[in-house]
Amino acid sequence: LFQMLALSRQHLVSPLPSVTSFSRFYRGDSPSDSQKDMIEIPLPPWQERPDEPIETKRARLLYESRKRGMLENCILLSLFAKEYLHQMTEKQLNLYDRLINEPSNDWDIYHWAT
Template identity: 70%
Template sequence: MFSATVARKVVLSVCRASLRPGVTTVISLGYRGDAPEPTIIEIPLPPWQERTGESLDIKRKRLLYESRKRGMLENCILLSLFAKQYLNTMSEPQLKQYDRLINEPSNDWDIYYWATEAKPTPDVYQSEVMDMLKEFAKNKDMEQRLDAPNLEYLDKSN
């Protein structure tokens, strides 16, 4: 004769097996037909153009803003901290290089991969500023970089 434990296991396995087709039916009714064709719409970005007639002070402020507002956290942190450290001491040619570097590529991940040297930097973006950014990204001083810097450092007049 069956023991109570063996009988219980048999009953439970029969019950589970009888429930599975019902669950499968419910799940399969949730979606009917073939998968729709992927429709990816690519909106072309206008080509980057260097801004002419912009004072160095305005350019620095714009680049600071653009360094902070990237659309991906990794670059927001990396570029805003880099801008805090270097932007005020950059020469005009360096500012132009930085402007092109952060605004011309259409994919922010490319900038991140180049800066962290996960991918090789294209020759068109390889510059003194890119070398500075790569060195900064190495974080040799092992600073804790978890967030973009506060904006208090901008108000130096008070």
């Protein structure tokens, strides 16, 4: 039994074989990367909702102002919406709806607002 324990201890404290060299086979910033594997997903165009009741529109826009794709825009737009949506006319609500829901304009909104 003592010999088995001594043998086990020897294996536990013996150094592991070391790796002398290795190479990386991937480099993310390779200039030869043509990004052929990138997929562009088409986004549907914004559609106006002409028959939506104004209070429903206000509630939807308040929600959509808080739930953005970027945290910065969530903060900017939710504070703006909380302060001003209840005062907006139907025409202003339609313009705001179009502004925040046009596809792919989150960075434009952020740079414009800051």
